[in-house]
Amino acid sequence: MAVITLSGITKSFGTVHIIRGVDLTIGDGEFVIFVGPSGSGKSTLLRLIAGLEETTGGRILIDGTDVTDRGPAERALSMVFQSYALYPTKTVRQNMSFGLEVARLPRAEIDRRVNAAAAALKLEAYMDRKPAALSGGQRQRVAIGRAIVREPVAFLFDEPLSNLDAALRVDMRVEIAKLHQRLKATMIYVTHDQVEAMTLADKIVVLDGGVIQQVGAPLELYERPVNLFVAQFIGSPKMNVLAARREGELIRVGSGAVPLPFATSRPIAHIGIRPEGLEVVSSGEGHIEGKVDVVERLGSDTFAYVIVPELGTLTIRIVGNAAGIALDQSIGLRLAAGQIHLFDTEGRRIAEGD
Amino acid sequence: MGIVGNTTRSPNFRRNRILLTAVLCIYLVYTLVPLFYVVTASTKTNADLFGTFGLWFAGEFNLWQNLVDLFTHQNGVFSRWLGNTFFYSLTSAVGAAIFALLAGYAFAKYEFRGKKLLFALVLGAVMIPQTALVIPLYLMLSKIGLLNTPLAVILPSLVFPPGVFLMRVYVDEAVSNEIIDAGRVDGAGELHILSSLTFRLLMPGFATVFILAFVAAWNNYFLPLVVLSTSENFPVTVGLSIWYASATLGSGGNLLFTVVMTGALVSILPVILAFLIMQRFWQGGLSAGAVKA
Ligand SMILES: Nc1ncnc2c1ncn2[C@@H]1O[C@H](COP(=O)(O)OP(=O)(O)O)[C@@H](O)[C@H]1O
Numbered sequence: 140m141a142v143i144t145l146s147g148i149t150k151s152f153g154t155v156h157i158i159r160g161v162d163l164t165i166g167d168g169e170f171v172i173f174v175g176p177s178g179s180g181k182s183t184l185l186r187l188i189a190g191l192e193e194t195t196g197g198r199i200l201i202d203g204t205d206v207t208d209r210g211p212a213e214r215a216l217s218m219v220f221q222s223y224a225l226y227p228t229k230t231v232r233q234n235m236s237f238g239l240e241v242a243r244l245p246r247a248e249i250d251r252r253v254n255a256a257a258a259a260l261k262l263e264a265y266m267d268r269k270p271a272a273l274s275g276g277q278r279q280r281v282a283i284g285r286a287i288v289r290e291p292v293a294f295l296f297d298e299p300l301s302n303l304d305a306a307l308r309v310d311m312r313v314e315i316a317k318l319h320q321r322l323k324a325t326m327i328y329v330t331h332d333q334v335e336a337m338t339l340a341d342k343i344v345v346l347d348g349g350v351i352q353q354v355g356a357p358l359e360l361y362e363r364p365v366n367l368f369v370a371q372f373i374g375s376p377k378m379n380v381l382a383a384r385r386e387g388e389l390i391r392v393g394s395g396a397v398p399l400p401f402a403t404s405r406p407i408a409h410i411g412i413r414p415e416g417l418e419v420v421s422s423g424e425g426h427i428e429g430k431v432d433v434v435e436r437l438g439s440d441t442f443a444y445v446i447v448p449e450l451g452t453l454t455i456r457i458v459g460n461a462a463g464i465a466l467d468q469s470i471g472l473r474l475a476a477g478q479i480h481l482f483d484t485e486g487r488r489i490a491e492g493d
Numbered sequence: 494m495g496i497v498g499n500t501t502r503s504p505n506f507r508r509n510r511i512l513l514t515a516v517l518c519i520y521l522v523y524t525l526v527p528l529f530y531v532v533t534a535s536t537k538t539n540a541d542l543f544g545t546f547g548l549w550f551a552g553e554f555n556l557w558q559n560l561v562d563l564f565t566h567q568n569g570v571f572s573r574w575l576g577n578t579f580f581y582s583l584t585s586a587v588g589a590a591i592f593a594l595l596a597g598y599a600f601a602k603y604e605f606r607g608k609k610l611l612f613a614l615v616l617g618a619v620m621i622p623q624t625a626l627v628i629p630l631y632l633m634l635s636k637i638g639l640l641n642t643p644l645a646v647i648l649p650s651l652v653f654p655p656g657v658f659l660m661r662v663y664v665d666e667a668v669s670n671e672i673i674d675a676g677r678v679d680g681a682g683e684l685h686i687l688s689s690l691t692f693r694l695l696m697p698g699f700a701t702v703f704i705l706a707f708v709a710a711w712n713n714y715f716l717p718l719v720v721l722s723t724s725e726n727f728p729v730t731v732g733l734s735i736w737y738a739s740a741t742l743g744s745g746g747n748l749l750f751t752v753v754m755t756g757a758l759v760s761i762l763p764v765i766l767a768f769l770i771m772q773r774f775w776q777g778g779l780s781a782g783a784v785k786a
């Protein structure tokens with residue numbers, strides 16, 4: 140159980156600045172997820188916390204103790220790697236007990252912990268196998284088992300599910316959620332998968348270019364993104380962003396206009412609207428007009444891609460199979476007032492009352 | 494042979510295959526003829542050695558007598574030379590393989606200042622023939638008083654640049670960074686990670702470097718010739734060449750030619766044996782045990 144505090148963390152490889160000033164506190168027992176596009180520095184940040192990379196600047200505290208200059212062994216963390224990184228020449232049992240043997244725990248204690256983890260992860264039948272003789276899901280379990288037996292102060296996961304097929308990924312996601320509930324341990328988890336981030340996290344940290352864009356609960360990020368980057372990164376399909384201009388009590392978008400949703404004095408450059416915030420109406424009755432380009436029917440939902448002159452292609456989400464919508468049809472679109480996000484010229488969110 | 498558009502039945506494939514086979518056959522003959530000559534020569538008497546066709550056996554089979562002569566000539570000094578060669582080669586090869594492993598591992602897995610320059614030096618050293626270094630080595634060894642000691646042969650042989658290069662490439666291939674990182678998170682030190690997590694993945698590479706260094710040391714002639722001066726320290730290569738020289742001078746009589754030939758045969762047998770034993774490491778190959786997601 141641990142509180143992890145990062146203050147002013149920077150990391151450069153040569154002259155390339157990868158992490159550019161990260162301040163973050165991860166609470167005891169919290170499940171924190173780092174998301175961000177590929178190359179945004181998620182893995183690097185995790186490896187800095189693990190002690191596998193040296194910081195260029197800043198301090199890392201675990202439970203108030205400065206561990207910045209300590210090696211990975213002294214930080215008492217466990218890490219699960221993307222490739223699992225099992226020791227190929229060792230059996231499952233040896234893989235799980237290696238760290239405990241290094242720590243010179245008594246044999247009986249090692250066996251007790253390894254057997255308990257094996258039972259919890261349903262690995263008992265495979266304890267004498269080598270990793271090469273296991274399926275992907277089993278290897279993943281062994282990697283998690285190896286992390287658990289050390290009874291670490293916190294768990295670090297680097298895209299642990301990205302090598303599994305879709306069905307298995309869902310199962311393992313649920314297992315990791317249960318693991319967190321059972322152990323109530325601090326967990327830091329890197330992913331680029333929206334669904335993993337939204338479903339597992341107590342707190343999501345959105346990274347871009349080595350800088351934290353926003354920290355918050357999943358729904359907070361979804362409902363109140365602080366800037367255009369977060370607005371478009373969180374949510375799938377992503378938020379529609381339209382160039383906009385204030386005209387009195389109206390916001391002009393392309394050749395159409397919507398009423399200003401709330402009073403603000405700040406200049407508006409863009410509005411954002413999620414696919415479910417757009418309502419299809421008859422041509423001529425909407426705030427804006429467009430033509431249906433592509434329709435994807437998933438059964439429960441339908442996604443329509445509508446070309447709007449001057450604004451580009453908008454994504455619309457309709458519950459049900461949207462029988463009334465046909466290709467090349469001209470339609471009107473209404474923007475639900477409560478779902479309009481306003482952004483200023485720097486792409487920052489304009490909140491009500493600003 | 495999975496070359497697209499070149500099935501095993503296409504005329505193109507056949508032409509290529511015939512050509513390739515022919516070239517390989519020529520190479521095989523070129524390699525085997527001298528070897529075969531040594532085999533036949535060591536079964537002959539001195540008279541037959543010069544009186545019969547070189548590439549076939551003579552009527553009289555004299556191998557046993559030649560062996561007896563070989564091991565009794567000059568009070569059986571040949572056994573001593575064989576022992577020396579064995580000792581020099583084994584210590585050199587073990588040492589060279591360990592150094593190559595450590596250096597290659599460091600080049601492959603650690604970042605340090607001057608890494609590019611150092612590796613360029615290693616590559617440069619691969620290009621320099623050891624023979625070119627023998628005279629400077631002689632001068633250095635004489636300064637520190639190691640001339641005519643086993644160390645004079647062993648120390649220089651511990652430096653085996655091709656082995657360093659080979660191990661670097663091999664470590665890159667066979668050991669993922671994440672396995673090393675996992676070991677670090679598990680609390681193991683760097684040497685512990687090498688010895689108990691990654692070394693077994695590197696065995697084929699290690700064995701290859703070992704055998705290359707072993708053969709290089711076994712066949713080494715010029716270095717021991719220069720740095721050793723008494724017969725009891727000679728390896729087989731130097732000893733036989735001295736017998737051969739005295740045979741051509743006629744001082745010891747013609748008898749020595751068959752003895753030299755038999756000595757040559759005896760001295761290559763352990764190398765062949767070593768290759769056969771080491772083969773199992775190569776058959777296991779790169780992929781044995783490695784887990785790639
Ligand atoms: N050891 C390293 N040396 C140089 N550059 C690195 C190193 N590790 C990571 N990087 C660079 O840092 C950037 C961020 O990498 P990473 O943290 O792995 O991103 P993410 O996990 O978010 O995809 C990438 O551009 C990557 O090339």
Ligand SMILES: [Mg+2]
Nearest residue numbers: 181182183298
């Ligand atoms: Mg990554």
